[in-house]
Amino acid sequence: MIGAGFIGLEAAENLQAKGIQVTVIDFADQILPNIFDPEMALYAKRHLIRQGIRVLTGTKAEQIYERGTQGRVAGIKTSAGNLPCEMIIMAAGIRPNTEFLNDSGIEMFKGTILTDDQMKTNLDDVYAAGDCVMVKNRLTGKRQWSPMGSSANLEGRTLAQVLAGAQKSYPGVLGTGVVKLPGLNAGRTGLTEAQAKEAGYDVVTALVPTDDKAHYYPDASFFITKLIADRSTRKLLGVQVFGPGSVDKMVDIAVMGLNMGAVLDDFENADFAYAPPFSTAIHPFVQAVYVLMNKLDGTIVSMTPAEYAAGKAEGYTVVDVAPEPSIRGAVYVNLGAVNGEIKGLGKEEKLLLVCAKGKRGYFLQNRLRHYGYTNTVVLEGATFFNDVKVKNNIEEAVSKEDETRVKALGFLKDKRTPDKFNGRVITRNGKITAEEAHTIAEAAQLYGSGEVTMTSRLTMEIQGVPYDNIEPLREYLMQAGLEMGGTGSKVRPVVSCKGTTCQYGLIDTFALSEEIHERFFHGYSDVKLPHKFKIAVGGCPNNCVKPDLNDLGIIGQKVPWVDLEKCRGCRICQVEKNCPIHAAKMVDGKIVIDENVCNHCGRCISKCPFGVTEEFVSGYRVYIGGRWGKKVARGRYLEKVFTDKEEVLDIVEKAILLFREQGITGERFADTVERLGFENVQEQLLGDGLLARKDENIRAQKHLKGGATC
Known part of the structure; x- marks a missing residue:
């Protein structure tokens, strides 16, 4: 998305609501430029990042890359680096479509048509209205498009x-606008x-967080309101509001005040509507x-927050x-x-x-004033x-x-220090780009000890992150499209071998694991389980990533069809010779493959020069109930070799x-399978x-505190 104005963000x-990963870039130093003040825009930007939208401000779009000869988008070159993508939306602004008027004699300004208060141009009997017209700001009287x-x-x-024929005039605009962001309106x-x-x-100015309705009412949330006024006259000049709910109501109150030239005192005893489902007893605007x-x-x-961000709190005790x-x-x-002086x-x-x-x-300021604090x-x-951060050189536990x-x-606690953590960066089954690797290395230098380790689940762990650096680190990585996590009693990041590229790989492990990752690691991220689920x-029965030692494992299969005719x-059978586990043997002059031994590795396929094993079926074997750690259990495979990927995903x-429905809080899936019985679980x-019971199962209040400790 090129452009971080109203249209781009909408x-x-x-x-994103359709499940599409989105990156927004804007050449300006903030989102919603000239619409919101910088500290408000920064709050909205951080909210977008937390919601999973990558936002790059101060970033120039330089070139669009195409894929192949079909004119399909492959990526975009920006001043912040190359961004791969499949679609680009240009929302970097608009201009009036008025070129046809260039030689008309109509007075123009930067492509807009200049009119008076009655929408009349400088030419007799020629009027204009709408997006092509430059009007004036209702407060300053200056031109505003x-x-x-x-x-x-x-x-x-x-x-x-x-x-x-009516004697009417247009008073100008206030620049009123609202926009819907994910989980936040502005x-x-x-x-x-x-x-x-x-x-x-x-x-x-004043920036004030308030409740948006009675705090005890269901779905009560918040408003963040910034008011701008003139100090000497107390005249209201502007308002900016954030909140999940009806920010338009707050804005519209200000619109009426601005229309009437209201001062702050005009709102002091305003009798706004109140009932707990709708507002607070004293209206949030008031x-x-x-x-x-x-x-x-x-x-x-x-x-103000702007003053705090600029360092004005330097020298203050928090x-x-x-x-x-x-x-x-x-x-x-x-x-x-507090009933007197405060010691220290x-x-x-x-x-x-x-x-x-x-x-x-x-409240505290008033009490301290009473006791002589100046x-x-x-x-x-x-x-x-x-x-809010407090700078000191003392490591505090x-x-x-907060650890939880x-x-x-x-972020897992580093047991060697009182306040440092190791943060897990999620990879796509262990696969990252060179640019992402560079970003992770930079993040480790900026926010951690400079060291990065790899975990057994193919995540990357930034070492030695001070507690106060956790949020800045997360934001830094989110900007690059990287996420952190992979802990807790829920579906964990999916791992895979490199079966997609390996000579022995029988399935596209990268594609399958990425699909599972999106559907279940992301899709089930809020679903609480009895314990972690790995x-x-x-890609093949070589078992490099030990699928049978996971809660659920999938192994690629090639099942040979033997044509005995x-x-x-x-005398030297090529099928028998190429079978690495000796499942294929010559018996009475004919090749026999022992199904109880064969692991469907596919090595025998096409090895017979006469075509005995030319035909095969590709598929997947699914193991359940594996685990490693203090207790080790090897998973058992379901009796069916699946040939349909969608069936495997199901x-x-x-x-x-x-596991969620029938597991006991604190037990691993291997324990659940053993307790219920493999045949029962398989059925x-x-x-x-x-x-069929999915919705009811997901809604149930279960496993609120699972057994996973890391």
């Missing part, structure tokens, strides 16, 4: 009224902070207004005032216990008060919006709760569903009942 959201369907229709109505109207400063206003009014009145002294300690290295203060905190000391959303920081500042947006949390992200794909009873899914896997 298209990215749509494509706003090619939006909403404003185009309003301009069209005004023009129709004027042409019908809306804005009016001026950004940068635009307001450029227009000459004495700008003051809550944000209160914070900005308090800031203007000096009731709260605060630091005070954690959340209900429980939440910031490593910070001084924790129990708000309810000087009254003149620069204190940055941080909680979850900002309210408790404000240099306290509340961090706007708190930890809900900001990535990470809490067990980051383990689920793919899958391996082997062609057998001439040769067997994989049914095995996972059986269920070959039947349809497990898939």
